[in-house]
Each structure stands twice: as C-alpha cells, then as structure tokens.
Amino acid sequence: MPSVPRTARERARAEITSEILDAGRRHLATDGAAGLSLRAIARELGMASSAVYRYVASRDELLTRLIIDAYDSLGAAGEAGYAAVGRDDLPGRFTAVCRAVRDWALANPNEYALIYGSPVPGYVAPADTIGPASRVSNLLVQILADAAARGIEVAAATRGELSQAGRAALEPVLGVLPPGVTGEAIQGGLMVWAGLLGTVSLELFGQFHNVIGENPGDRDAFFAECVTRWAAQVGIG
Amino acid sequence: MPSVPRTARERARAEITSEILDAGRRHLATDGAAGLSLRAIARELGMASSAVYRYVASRDELLTRLIIDAYDSLGAAGEAGYAAVGRDDLPGRFTAVCRAVRDWALANPNEYALIYGSPVPGYVAPADTIGPASRVSNLLVQILADAAARGIEVAAATRGELSQAGRAALEPVLGVLPPGVTGEAIQGGLMVWAGLLGTVSLELFGQFHNVIGENPGDRDAFFAECVTRWAAQVGIG
C-alpha cells in the first residue's frame, strides 16, 4: 500500500476513493447516518453500485472511515482552540476547548451524532477509532495535568475525596496518566467531560425546547454559564 | 375513538394493535431502532405486511408510539425511585432518581438510545412526546423546589451568580417553575441533568472503554461518586 501513488492506476484509485468519502460525508451531513447509501454515492459519481465495492468493502467500513474522520475533525478543532490560548491561561484554554467542541458539533451535527449519539446497532467500532476518539479528552487531561503541576487542589472543588471503590474504578485511566493527576481530579474531569457532551447532546438533539430560550445568544449564554461552572468544578475557575 | 372497546371488532382491533406494539418493542430491544421493520412484525404476527398498515399509519408512527412508551417507562421508573424515599431525605431522593435513570437505561439500552441518542433523521418528535419526556426532569425540579422551600442556597454550590444573559436564557423554564426556584438553582439543575444523561450515554454507548474499569461494581462506584458530587453541586449534598 504505497503512501504516495506512483502509477496512474494508483492515482486514480486514491482519487476515486476520496471522492467516495467526500460524497459519503456530504450524504452524511444532509441525510444522517441512516441515509448513507452506497447506491446513492455510486449514482452521484456516475458509476455502477457494484463498482463502489472495489474501493469500500462495505457500508460499515465506509461508516467507520467517516467516524474516524469525524473524530479527527473534532480533535483538530479542539486542539486549535487549545493552542490558541497560552498555557498560562488555564481557564482560557479550558473555555476554548469547550467552545470548540460545541461549535464543531453545531457545525457538524450529523458527524457529532455519529460519534456521540446512539451507536449503529450491530456495528462495533474497530480499534482504529480509539486513537482519534481520545484527542479531545486528552486536551482536558492536559489541562488537568497542568493544573496539578501548578499545585491546584481539585479535591476541594469536587467536594470530598474518592471512596476506595471509586478510586479503583478509575484504575484504567489513572494508569495512563501523569502521576501528578489525582483520582479526585480525574473524577472531576470525567464529570465535566460528561457534562460537556451531555449539554451539547441535549442542545443538538432538541431537548432544550421550552427550557432554554430560542433568542439569538440564549444558548450561547447558557453554555457560557456552564463552562464557568465546570471550570470551577475542576478548580481552575 | 372509544376508550373501552364495545364491539367485537373494536376489541379485536385493540388487541392486534397492542400485539403490534409489543412486537415492535421486542424488535426494538433486540435490533435497535434501525432494525425495526413492519414486515418483520407482520411476519411474526402471521399476517401480510400490508395488513399492519391498518393499525399503524407508518413506520414513523410506530416509532413515535414506542418513543412515548419509552419516555413513560423511564418516567415511571424515576417516579418509583422518587416515591420510595421520603420527602425529608432530599439527598436520598436525588440519589434514587439518578440511580433509577441509570438502571432503566442499562436495562433498556435501545429505548434509551431512542429517546436520548441521535434523533432519527427526517423524523421530528410530535407534540405528544413532550409531556412524557419531562416526567423525569420534573422530579429533579421538584427536588430543587423542595430544597428552595427549605431555604437551601444553591448559588454558593454552583459558584457564582448568573449573568444577565444567562438568566435571560433560562426564561422559558423559569416561567413554568415555582417562584422559589432561583435561576442559579435551575442552572445547576440543568447542568446536573446534562451530566447525568451525559454519563449514562457515555457508559451505554461504550465511551468508557479503557477509562472506567470493567470489574463488577466499577461502573457503579464511578456513578455513585458522580451522584454525590452532583448532589453537592445543587446544594443538597
């Protein structure tokens, strides 16, 4: 599998493959994951439906590639927000990442639904997805680690130490993290992470009707209030 | 539309309709929303596929009825947990509702995904769903109102007052609530609600791999830690 196409055939293959992916992304954005149809893509590209299977093994495989794309796209958006703020400004970085996640989700609702919505039944995410999937959460972990290096105590912010069972439950993630990050900090970070995704999901999936105002700026304002409180909960407010 | 069937024909119609709904629930539980097929239901009930349309207008209508069922089922579970604890024990009630939601979601993953996962593309929830949809959140609101009646100040727990824009964003929900509940309390309650759903969604949709332990009790322990911290965040810890 050459990374750079050498022959005309390989070039054509790479080009058509990316055309298929583009068309898939387009269909995903307009019709959602359920409306993703290899036949429709083939029609759009002017080829027989069977020909698409030369480039994509199955509809599931196409979905997997689009999922990885979505994770990477979201990860890039989050990292851009992260990098735009200096590391001295922890609350600024935190806010930037949160806003980047929400903005990306609002701009790419179907991609968001693909990765954080209901999993496609009968579909199991391959191992290739777990790398890109953790790009955003890694940013939050990084912020926590920076906070820890600065001696910020999160236990007070999250009110109380972890129970023994609670600490044991966090064993997997504690193992891969810098040693300065306490279990209490991880607990708080996970809760903020869940709160962020939950908030974005509720907003995106239409559960805020008759709850949050519909005027321009209302949802932004609510989210801003959430962000400041989340920051306080992990002790960087 | 008689509520109680009088003729034999009406009785048969009601019976077959409920059989169709049961079969739909069954298929939903095993195959998920995407696998819900009117033809499969017809096959299972031993009738022609076209006959099902005498009882159910369309696949979407069947889905809607199942969604309402799911909201009602979750609402009943939450209310049972709520009612099992006396109103003096606010933390107990709060914990019971949270656990009821998670337990119900774990027991009915597809129903949960149906109502809190990605919305079915091209499908808009009819107005019939908003009533049952708010049964659980009403419980949390009730707890907040009880706390307010008891003079519990939530502003301190959620760290800081709302901005003017933040309060304006909460206008719709503030209008329908008992006057004792402050904007700060609603902000905190919504954040807890989003955190609860976000946590359950992350767990249910498999985003806790390599994060939370897989040993029995690990996820329970993590959730318990979340619950105690949520309670503290709304000032009833």
Added chain:
DNA sequence: TGGCGTCAAGAGCACCGCTCTGCTTTGTTT
C-alpha cells in the same frame, strides 16, 4: 336482506446492501 365500513391479502414500485459473472483496461513480466 342490502349496504357500508373494515379488514386481510397480493401484487407492485422504488429503494437498499451485497454478490457473482463477464468484459475491458491497465501494469508487469517474459
């Protein structure tokens, strides 16, 4: 006993994912 409304069944339309069979094009090897 008519007539009317309801019901079930079947055929059919357009779509889907996927496979298999040929045929053509391309690249490599002798």
Added chain:
DNA sequence: AAACAAAGCAGAGCGGTGCTCTTGACGCCA
C-alpha cells in the same frame, strides 16, 4: 512485442425494506 495477471467496471440478480393500490371477504347495523 507478446502474454499474463491484476484491477476496474457494468449488469443482472438475491433478498430485504417501506409503502401504495386493488381486490375480495367478512361483520355489523339499519
């Protein structure tokens, strides 16, 4: 340059889907 292998494409076809329309049978009520 000729031969061969690989890859590409189109078409037909299988079984499945939601949904519609027509046809015929049945129960109920006047």
